[in-house]
Amino acid sequence: MVKFSRRSFLQASGLAAAGLASPVGMPAVLRSAQAQSGPVKLGCLFSSSGTMANLEGRLNYVVKMAADEINAKGGVNGRTIEVLVSDPASDWPLYAQTAKQMLQQEKVAALFGCWTSVSRKTVLPVVEQEGGLLYYPLHFEGDENSKNVVYVNSPPASSVLPAVDYLMSDDGVSAKRFFMLGSDYVWPRTINKQLKGYWASKGIPESAWKEEYVPFGFSNFQTLVNQIRAFADQGGGQPVVVLTVVGNSIPDFMREFANQGILATDIPVLGLDMVEADLEGLDTSKLVGHLNCWAYLQNAAGPANEAFLKSWAGYVGANKVPFSPDVSIDPMVSAYDSVHLWAMAAAKAGSFDVPEVSKAFAGLSFDCPSGYKISMTGENNYVARGVFIGSVNDKQGFDILWQSKDTPTPVPFSPYG
Amino acid sequence: MKHWFLPSFLFGLLAGAWLLPAPAAQAAGLDRAGLVQDLCGDAGAMGRAGAALTATAATGSDDERAWAAPLARAAIDRKLACDAAGAVLTEGGLDALTRAPREAQGTPRSPLLSLKNRPVYELADAAFALRGAPDAGRRAAALRTLERRPALIPEGLLDMAAEAEGDAGLKAQIEALAQTAALNAADPAARIRALSRVADNRSRRALTQVTALAQDPAYASNPEFRAAVDAATARIERGIAIGDALATLYNGLSFASILFMAAIGLAIIFGLMGVINLAQGELIMIGAYVTFMVQQGLRHAAPALLDWYLILAIPAAFLVTAAIGIALEALLLRHLYRRPLMSLLATWAVSLFLVNLVRVVFGTQNLQFETPFYVSGGVPVIGDFIFTWNRMFAIAFAAVTLALTWLVVRKTPLGLNIRAVTQNRDMAACIGIPTRRVDMMAFGLGSGLAGLAGLALSPIYSVNPQMGQNFIIDSFMVVVLGGVGTIAGTVVAALGIGQINVLIEPLWGAVAAKVIVLLMIIGFLQWRPEGLFAVKGRRK
Numbered sequence: 002m003v004k005f006s007r008r009s010f011l012q013a014s015g016l017a018a019a020g021l022a023s024p025v026g027m028p029a030v031l032r033s034a035q036a037q038s039g040p041v042k043l044g045c046l047f048s049s050s051g052t053m054a055n056l057e058g059r060l061n062y063v064v065k066m067a068a069d070e071i072n073a074k075g076g077v078n079g080r081t082i083e084v085l086v087s088d089p090a091s092d093w094p095l096y097a098q099t100a101k102q103m104l105q106q107e108k109v110a111a112l113f114g115c116w117t118s119v120s121r122k123t124v125l126p127v128v129e130q131e132g133g134l135l136y137y138p139l140h141f142e143g144d145e146n147s148k149n150v151v152y153v154n155s156p157p158a159s160s161v162l163p164a165v166d167y168l169m170s171d172d173g174v175s176a177k178r179f180f181m182l183g184s185d186y187v188w189p190r191t192i193n194k195q196l197k198g199y200w201a202s203k204g205i206p207e208s209a210w211k212e213e214y215v216p217f218g219f220s221n222f223q224t225l226v227n228q229i230r231a232f233a234d235q236g237g238g239q240p241v242v243v244l245t246v247v248g249n250s251i252p253d254f255m256r257e258f259a260n261q262g263i264l265a266t267d268i269p270v271l272g273l274d275m276v277e278a279d280l281e282g283l284d285t286s287k288l289v290g291h292l293n294c295w296a297y298l299q300n301a302a303g304p305a306n307e308a309f310l311k312s313w314a315g316y317v318g319a320n321k322v323p324f325s326p327d328v329s330i331d332p333m334v335s336a337y338d339s340v341h342l343w344a345m346a347a348a349k350a351g352s353f354d355v356p357e358v359s360k361a362f363a364g365l366s367f368d369c370p371s372g373y374k375i376s377m378t379g380e381n382n383y384v385a386r387g388v389f390i391g392s393v394n395d396k397q398g399f400d401i402l403w404q405s406k407d408t409p410t411p412v413p414f415s416p417y418g
Numbered sequence: 419m420k421h422w423f424l425p426s427f428l429f430g431l432l433a434g435a436w437l438l439p440a441p442a443a444q445a446a447g448l449d450r451a452g453l454v455q456d457l458c459g460d461a462g463a464m465g466r467a468g469a470a471l472t473a474t475a476a477t478g479s480d481d482e483r484a485w486a487a488p489l490a491r492a493a494i495d496r497k498l499a500c501d502a503a504g505a506v507l508t509e510g511g512l513d514a515l516t517r518a519p520r521e522a523q524g525t526p527r528s529p530l531l532s533l534k535n536r537p538v539y540e541l542a543d544a545a546f547a548l549r550g551a552p553d554a555g556r557r558a559a560a561l562r563t564l565e566r567r568p569a570l571i572p573e574g575l576l577d578m579a580a581e582a583e584g585d586a587g588l589k590a591q592i593e594a595l596a597q598t599a600a601l602n603a604a605d606p607a608a609r610i611r612a613l614s615r616v617a618d619n620r621s622r623r624a625l626t627q628v629t630a631l632a633q634d635p636a637y638a639s640n641p642e643f644r645a646a647v648d649a650a651t652a653r654i655e656r657g658i659a660i661g662d663a664l665a666t667l668y669n670g671l672s673f674a675s676i677l678f679m680a681a682i683g684l685a686i687i688f689g690l691m692g693v694i695n696l697a698q699g700e701l702i703m704i705g706a707y708v709t710f711m712v713q714q715g716l717r718h719a720a721p722a723l724l725d726w727y728l729i730l731a732i733p734a735a736f737l738v739t740a741a742i743g744i745a746l747e748a749l750l751l752r753h754l755y756r757r758p759l760m761s762l763l764a765t766w767a768v769s770l771f772l773v774n775l776v777r778v779v780f781g782t783q784n785l786q787f788e789t790p791f792y793v794s795g796g797v798p799v800i801g802d803f804i805f806t807w808n809r810m811f812a813i814a815f816a817a818v819t820l821a822l823t824w825l826v827v828r829k830t831p832l833g834l835n836i837r838a839v840t841q842n843r844d845m846a847a848c849i850g851i852p853t854r855r856v857d858m859m860a861f862g863l864g865s866g867l868a869g870l871a872g873l874a875l876s877p878i879y880s881v882n883p884q885m886g887q888n889f890i891i892d893s894f895m896v897v898v899l900g901g902v903g904t905i906a907g908t909v910v911a912a913l914g915i916g917q918i919n920v921l922i923e924p925l926w927g928a929v930a931a932k933v934i935v936l937l938m939i940i941g942f943l944q945w946r947p948e949g950l951f952a953v954k955g956r957r958k
Contacts, residue, residue, distance in 0.1 A: 050774070052884055055782035172461050174533045185929050215928040218888055220879050221676070223669045223809065224923045230802055234622030236630075252784060252880045260796055260806045266537040267566070282784035282880060284794070290536055323781050392530060394496070400530045 040076075040083040041353050043068065043340070044103035046114025046124065046135075051091025052218060052248045056278060057116045059324040060138065060336045061086045064113050066316045067340035077344045078351060085109060089120070097123040104131040110353040111136060111343050113336055117247065118142060118188040125150065134355045136343060138335035140273075140296065142191035146413045148359060151382045153335045153342065155296050157195050158412035163388045164271055164294035165196065167403055168241050169203075174269060177238025178209045180229050182254070183245030185214040191418065192245055192273065198417030209237065215246060220253040226261050233268050242270040251279040255288055265290025265393070276330040280397040291393045295331035296371060296386035298399050303372035309334065310370075334370050341367050342377070342384070373408050383411035448474055448482045451504075454514045457493060458500035461532045464493070468538035475545035476572035487546035489514060493539050499526035541570050548579045548592070558588055561595065568599050601627065606636060610646040617650035620657025620801050628654060661801015666920055672809040674916030675816035679874050680889040681896035681908050682823060683867035689903020690840050690860045692758060693751055696765040698893065699886025700772040701865050704742065705735040705872025706881040707776060710785045725790040728811070728873065735873040736866040743865020747858050755857075769886070776883040785881040793877035808877040815874040819867065824905055826863065836860050840903050899939050901949030910950055915939075 045064050047057035061084075068082040076082060085107055089095040096115060103109045104127070111134040115121040118141050128135045128149040136151045143156030154160075168176040181196065183189025193212055200210065211232055213225060233240040246254055251272060258270065265288065272279075275293040299310070310329055317326035342365060347353055350361040363379030373387035385408040391399030448470070456467035474486045492498040492507050498514065499506045499522040505514035506522040513520050531539055540563055547560035564571055576596035583589040594615055601612040613631075616624050628650045636643045684698045712731035716724050723730065746768060754761040789808075796806035827833035835856045838846040847853045871889075872881075879885060896915060900907030915935055922931040943949070 050777070054777070054884075055784070055882065058782060168533075172532060172534065213927055216932055219928060220888065221673055223672060223806075224920055225928065227665055227669070227802065228924055231622055234626060234802070236623075236626035249784075249880045249882070249884075253878075256808075256878070256880075257806075260794065260808055261804045262796055262798070265533060266540065269533050278783065282786045284789050287795075290531075290533055292533070325783070392533070400496075402530060402532060 040081045041078075041347075042083050042085055042107055042109045043343070044085045044087065044100075044107065044109035044112045044114070046087060046089055046096055046100055046103075046112055046120075047116070048091045049086075049088045053091040053116055056248075056276070056330075056332070057091075059278075059322075059330075059333055060113075060116075062316065062320070062322045062324065063313070063333045063336045064340055065320075066312065067337045069316075070312070071340070071344050077347045078353070082340075082344070093117075093120050093123050096120040097127045100124045100127045100133070100135070101131065104128070104133045109133070110347070110355075111358075113138070113339050115139070116332065117186070118191075119186050121150070122187065132355055134343075134358065136336075136339035138332045138339055140331070142188050142195070143413055143415050144191060144418055146381050146383075148382065149355070151339070151342070151362070151377075151384070152411075152413075153339045153384050154331070155386050155388070156383065156411055156413055157192060157415055159386065159388060159409040160294055160296065161192060161196070161273060162199060163405065163409070164273075164292065164390050165199070165243070167390055168269070168271060168292070172403075174239045174241065176241040176269075177205075178232070178235075178240040179211075179243055180232050180240060180268075181210060181212045181243045181245070182225060182229075183212075183214050184217055184219070184247045184250060186217070188247075189214065189245035193243070195415045195418045196243065198415070202417060215250065217250075218248060219246070219250050222250075222254045222257040226254075226257050226263070229258075229268065230261065230263065240268050242268060244270050244272045245274060247274050251275055252281075252283050255280075255283060255291070259284075259287040265292075276332075277328050277398050278330055280393065281325075281328075283397065285393055285397050286395045288393045289395050292402065293391045293393075293399060295389055295391065296373075297331040297334040297369070298371075298389045298391045298401055299329045300391075300399065300401050301371045301389065301404075303370075305368050305372060306370040308370070309337065329370075338367055338369050338375060338384070342375075375408060381411070381413055383413055385409065385411055448478060448486070450485065450515055453486070453489070454505050457489060457498060457514070458505050458527070458529060461535060464529060464531065464535050465538065468493075468535050468542055471542035472538060472545060472570075472572050475542055475549065476575035476578070483546060483550060485517070487543075487550060490539050490543040490546060493529070493531060494536070494543060496528045496530065499528055501526040537567060537570070541567060545572070545575055548575070549582065554585045554588060557583075557585070558591075561588065561591055565595055568595065571595075571599055601631075606640055606643050609636070610643060613646045613650045617653045620654045620661065621798070622658060622802055625651065625654045625658065658801040661799065661803035664799065664801075665803040667917075668803065668805070668809070670913070670917035670920040671813055672916075673919055674912040674914075675809075675813040676875065676878070677892055677896050677916055678816050678909060678912035679812070679819065679871035680868075681893035681900075681912060682819065682905070683864035683871065684893050685864075685897045685900065685903060685905065685908040686823075686827075686836070686860055686867070687864035688897055690836060690864075691751075691755065691857055693755070694758065694762045694765065694894075695864075696762060696890060697746070697769040697772060698864075698868050699888070699890040700769045701739045701742065701868035701886070702872040702875065702889055703776065703881070703883065703886035704772065705739050705869030706876045706885065707780065707785070707872070708735045708738045708869065709873045709876050710787065710881065713788060724788060727788065728790065728793065728877070731873055732870065735869040739869025739872070740862040740866030743868075744858055744862040746865070747861035751861070752854070752857070773883045773886070780883070782883060785876075787876055787881065789877065811877060812874045815870070819870055819874075820905070820909060823867065827905060832856070832859055832863075836863075895936070895939055899942065899949055901951040904949075904951040907949055907951035 045061045047060045048054055049058045065084045068084045071077060072081045085103060087099045089099050100112055103112060113136045115124055115137055116139055121137055124135060125147060129147060134149055136153055138153050140154040140160045167173045181193045183193060229242060270291045272293045277299060313329055314326040345365050346358045346361040350357040362377045366374050366376035369375045371387050376385050387408050388405040389401055390403040392402040394400045453467055453470050456463040471486055471490050474482055488507060497508045499508050501523040503523060506520060507514055511519055511521060544560035544563035548557050551557050576592055580589055580592040580596065583592055597612050598615045600608040601616060603609055616627060628647060631637060631647050637647055680702060684695060687693055687695050709731040712734050713727040716727050750764055751761055754764055793808040793811045796804040798804050827836060835851050838851055839853050839856050843853055896908060896911045900911035919931050919935055922934055
């Protein structure tokens with residue numbers, strides 16, 4: 002006969018209560034029972050608080066919008082899609098923790114998330130261990146190829162290098178000297194390392210470039226802009242700034258740059274992470290002509306973009322989304338593409354199992370709002386995208402200065418790094 | 419820019435109409451149809467069109483210039499609509515070639531200037547303006563644009579412009595620029611004159627230009643020229659050295675003013691009550707948001723005063739944040755004075771609450787501020803030193819705040835009470851100072867100063883709900899280093915940290931600068947834990 006002491010009774014009942022009250026324990030049991038019939042779940046890993054909130058926050062809504070579109074057409078494999086939203090609060094380790102929860106407890110079929118490379122790097126071991134699938138919508142430094150991550154946006158070989166090539170060409174500004182300014186973390190450092198390798202391979206001497214890093218969230222760019230001016234005035238050919246600072250450092254840098262009287266025609270800035278949202282609140286009439294490069298710009302021509310812009314504006318209006326209805330940035334479109342690419346792969350595989358879905362990637366293609374037909378091959382998990390170079394206009398947007406003829410084949414591992 | 423645009427536009431229209439009966443005049447010089455076609459072509463064709471426009475500005479006849487001037491402006495502003503039948507100037511709806519009113523057909527394309535072509539068109543536009551703009555201010559602006567690229571100015575343009583110029587001062591400036599352009603002329607006397615002109619602009623760019631002349635054959639053969647080059651080089655180098663020193667001082671002062679504004683409110687609160695107010699950064703942020711709301715209010719109520727919103731918002735920013743501070747003190751901190759750790763946590767909670775409240779009400783995006791003339795752009799002083807107005811605004815604002823705070827703390831009864839309570843709370847209470855009310859007023863003062871910091875920072879930094887979090891660490895650094903509760907300490911610490919940061923940054927980079935400054939402060943506090951200026955007397 003089992004004797005209950007007061008302590009063991011309390012322990013046991015406490016455990017039982019915890020099991021009952023736990024918000025995850027019980028629903029998980031119910032969920033697995035109805036797994037074959039209920040909606041299939043997708044998880045979002047985009048922050049709605051912290052430094053990245055203004056940028057990442059809008060991607061949650063885009064994923065929902067894409068899911069709504071697919072649901073309106075009857076869902077995937079006979080099931081509707083449900084989108085789960087989280088808030089990793091711009092705290093890099095929290096991305097991994099949230100991803101783990103979503104995969105283990107919510108059993109999401111795929112994750113869509115991360116903006117900074119540092120957050121992707123923390124999630125990477127989690128999706129690999131749990132056999133999950135992460136769609137990453139940002140252009141990034143490459144040098145990574147996990148079977149559990151779909152790199153929806155471009156590695157440097159098909160984003161940064163074409164833009165730098167353009168700047169160095171006669172059609173561009175025949176750039177000869179380069180000032181690299183970045184936030185101090187993996188993406189800027191890797192990009193700059195590859196750029197240096199690239200320039201070295203072109204026979205450009207080491208004296209033609211300079212590299213500076215600032216901490217995350219840095220805003221006091223006075224001294225650095227002085228340094229850029231001194232660098233430019235040394236002579237030796239047209240200088241350009243390759244800007245890889247992120248977040249609020251971008252508008253703060255551009256403001257100081259314009260205030261010190263430097264125009265794009267003197268020293269153009271190629272802002273690799275600069276999007277329309279970064280120009281909000283800036284007087285862009287003195288910034289006209291500065292550049293960025295992405296796989297999509299809001300001014301992209303074509304019916305696919307018109308449809309996307311219209312449905313985003315409609316979605317914002319109908320759901321009271323706290324973001325601008327008439328600003329559309331590359332990562333939004335890439336997140337939108339991600340959901341559709343996943344749905345196509347799942348439909349092709351006839352399953353939601355990650356290995357099955359992954360096998361179906363080869364040969365997928367989708368009419369991206371950018372106007373290009375983006376596609377995947379069986380070779381890797383990269384997506385072939387078009388390349389745009391944008392030029393800041395006086396209406397806080399980007400005009401398309403140059404765009405690639407077709408979608409270059411993505412090269413995951415840079416030969417220059 | 420637009421001022422002269424319309425009249426000259428009308429003039430262009432008149433000239434075009436006047437030309438119609440005499441097509442022979444068109445055929446003589448400029449190939450107008452070809453130019454319009456090139457304007458709508460690819461980057462190469464647009465480059466040719468730009469060169470043709472620049473040449474027209476220098477050598478074209480009056481009516482050719484009047485015809486071509488609007489084209490350069492329209493290409494820069496993207497107000498040119500290319501269609502199957504040529505091009506239309508969208509502002510005014512006139513055909514680019516004939517200047518007859520017409521609508522663009524189909525879906526017109528408005529060509530975008532490439533980075534390479536943009537300066538060419540800006541030069542052409544400035545050249546047209548210099549010779550044709552009726553407004554002297556516009557001509558002066560055009561001259562400044564031309565000065566940026568003396569090498570590209572077409573020959574003869576400046577001479578003709580100087581000849582036609584009515585304004586004596588402007589005429590002298592044009593002639594000076596013309597002399598500068600003679601740096602590579604054949605006549606040695608003209609070159610020497612040009613050298614002294616170039617040396618007037620003591621920048622690194624001028625130095626590169628002048629030092630290149632040392633390779634010139636004339637440098638070896640002509641001793642006079644050689645002496646002039648050496649003198650110019652020495653003069654420019656001296657200017658650059660002075661400019662660099664001034665720039666370092668100015669950058670340090672500007673960073674110090676930001677640190678001081680962020681820290682002064684905290685110094686009063688921390689010094690008086692020993693409360694570590696983690697919501698101080700959010701009060702800065704709210705000050706900036708109040709400034710924004712004043713701007714929006716003025717936009718609707720009194721658009722004429724819109725440019726002065728930064729001044730008009732001062733009382734609002736101070737009072738709103740002071741009221742929030744007083745409410746915070748009365749409702750929350752008053753109950754936690756004996757528990758410093760709890761007050762730290764409580765103010766942290768308040769900071770999170772305020773950030774999220776603002777996020778819900780205003781959204782996460784950066785706010786759109788007007789940039790009135792007194793906080794935009796800058797003037798080059800000497801060498802590479804540029805005096806930027808937004809920084810100057812912050813420095814002046816910090817100086818005025820310092821003066822007023824000093825007056826309040828030193829010369830008013832409230833200040834006397836604050837100092838008494840800071841030095842010895844129990845004794846102050848014994849002699850009848852209402853310490854609770856002093857706490858409340860001081861907290862209000864400290865919070866109000868944070869609000870003013872937000873106002874002063876809005877022309878420099880991006881304003882969004884997270885902006886306050888950047889300041890809290892820096893401002894604590896200043897307060898602790900300066901010695902708790904002293905204004906002088908806050909000033910000296912801000913100046914010191916600002917200047918040291920600026921000195922280290924170019925040597926080892928911004929990341930190392932932060933680390934080194936922090937290590938220096940830790941080292942200093944080991945040696946002098948009470949900070950630079952300790953309040954004499956017994957502290958608890």
